Amino acid sequence: MTPDLFGRHRAVLPDWLALYYEDPLEITHGEGRHVWDAAGNKYLDFFGGILTTMTAHGLPEVAKAVGEQAGRILHSSTLYLNRPMVELAERVACLSGIPDARVFFTTSGTEANDTALLLATAYRRSNTILAMRNSYHGRSFSAVGVTGNRGWSPTSLSPLQTLYVHGGVRTRGPYAHLDDREFTDACVDDLKDLLGHTRAPAALIAEPVQGVGGFTSPPDGLYAAFREVLHERDILWIADEVQTGWGRTGEHFWGWQAHGQNGPPDIVTFAKGIGNGMSVGGVVARAEIMNCLDSNSISTFGGTQVTMAAGLANLAYLLEHDLQGNARRVGGLLLERLRAVAARVPHVREVRGRGLMIGVELTRPGTDEAAPEAASAVLEEARAGGLLIGKGGGHDTSALRIAPPMSLTVAEAEEGAAILERALRSV
Known part of the structure; x- marks a missing residue:
């Protein structure tokens, strides 16, 4: 995203309109489970425009x-x-x-x-x-x-x-x-x-x-x-x-x-x-x-x-294309993979979810105290690694939200989990 666009955004849109990332992202196009930004960087999309891109980006049938x-x-x-x-x-x-x-x-x-x-x-x-x-x-x-x-x-x-x-x-x-x-x-x-x-x-x-x-x-x-x-x-x-x-x-x-x-x-x-x-x-x-x-x-x-x-x-x-079945199969694999990662990361309190709707809750190690700064840091590190995720939670926005398009492949699930593991370990 160019600084000029960010400045124009702030000049005409409300202050309470939230933007992700210290350097906000301008997404210009997408295909399948991937999107590209204005600088040409490619990302694996694990948030789908807040669970809205359900099947795939640029789906020809749609x-x-x-x-x-x-x-x-x-x-x-x-x-x-x-x-x-x-x-x-x-x-x-x-x-x-x-x-x-x-x-x-x-x-x-x-x-x-x-x-x-x-x-x-x-x-x-x-x-x-x-x-x-x-x-x-x-x-x-x-x-x-x-x-x-x-x-x-x-x-x-x-x-x-x-x-x-x-x-x-x-x-x-x-x-x-x-x-x-x-x-x-x-x-x-x-x-x-x-x-x-x-x-x-x-x-x-x-x-x-x-x-x-x-x-x-x-x-x-x-x-x-x-x-x-x-x-x-x-x-x-x-x-x-x-x-x-x-x-x-x-x-x-x-x-x-x-x-x-x-x-x-x-x-x-x-x-x-x-x-x-x-x-x-x-x-x-x-x-x-x-x-x-x-x-x-x-x-x-x-x-x-x-x-x-x-x-x-x-x-x-x-x-x-039985995307519900795909969400069950690939989501189950992704959930287990992330739970295995979480077992080695002190910041992770819980990995939960169903299908391709997975939450990773972060806390300060050894406590149940929310760690919103850790969630923000992981969000940034995941983006740097080529992965877009969301965040949420009722306890000071300390949960990562993972909800890719439901056509996600096993290989893409593994790729995303590996990027997220590196981001979690960096906190």
Whole structure:
């Protein structure tokens, strides 16, 4: 990146718009699992534009679909029938597992979660929302209001009353010492106690794997146990699948399926990977919930033809090439490789994750104290070695986030792990 561009960026964009690296990076093009910067340096991409480049950079099938659709018409709004939108909605409804599903498309995960909160509060006639500690749900006023990660919640002036539930982080907090069964039971008891002290909430919103929170997750079945308690009280369950959807976790197509013993969620939100870089988000819900709004509404840019064409082509590629299976196989190898590395690096507290969604939490050696400066140093060293990764975590951004495109090969996984090992050892 040229200093001139950095100066222009700072002159016209907000100070709170975060940039990675001491010397910010300008990415000019990409192919497969690699990207190049303005100076011609090549990088193995293990973050995919924040889990958004799901299949591959420069995927010909998506580029072709976008080009062909752009040559016909880019946009008309939801005021007119839109064939690509109907076709993608049909596919998503079928894949969602929700009976009698209806789909509403948005332009982002933030807008998807905002819509889900609107639906839930209107349907239940309550502005009380349950959310998970350490969670992140987006940048809008309502999404910030249910975000349980203080580093990403700049205001408490929310239209919602939010109550935070324990359970999203398995290895920290008052129940960390318990086994999985005892942990789940304790979290359920905590939820029941909380519900005994408040008016009936509209919904629980939860990420099956907390993304910005550092790829943390509860034991399998925790949200199923929560669902039992919620169902008895007619409280809805919103699964935020913005980062976990489309098979990224390997074992399941949706993250909620690790907790699906009592059926699917009432509402599922999605975004990021489905567009492979195009602005696509959405909400899936039972018809009675989706249709509960009694006023007019449209979406100017949600579901526009060119983004729907990209989504259709990208989803078809993902399914036809079994990228969920690839995420399970290659992600499993990468996870074990990184755990072996971590055993020899004192700064690493934990390597966790599922499929191609892996977190490496760093602490000061011999303690549980977060080490955000170490995470930043590893990020820089990885870049110097030709690898792009992310960072996050609810404890002062001390977790590295690894989420490559789901077409990652075994050789690329080994290459990335070797670069990351050198970066970790340099701290």
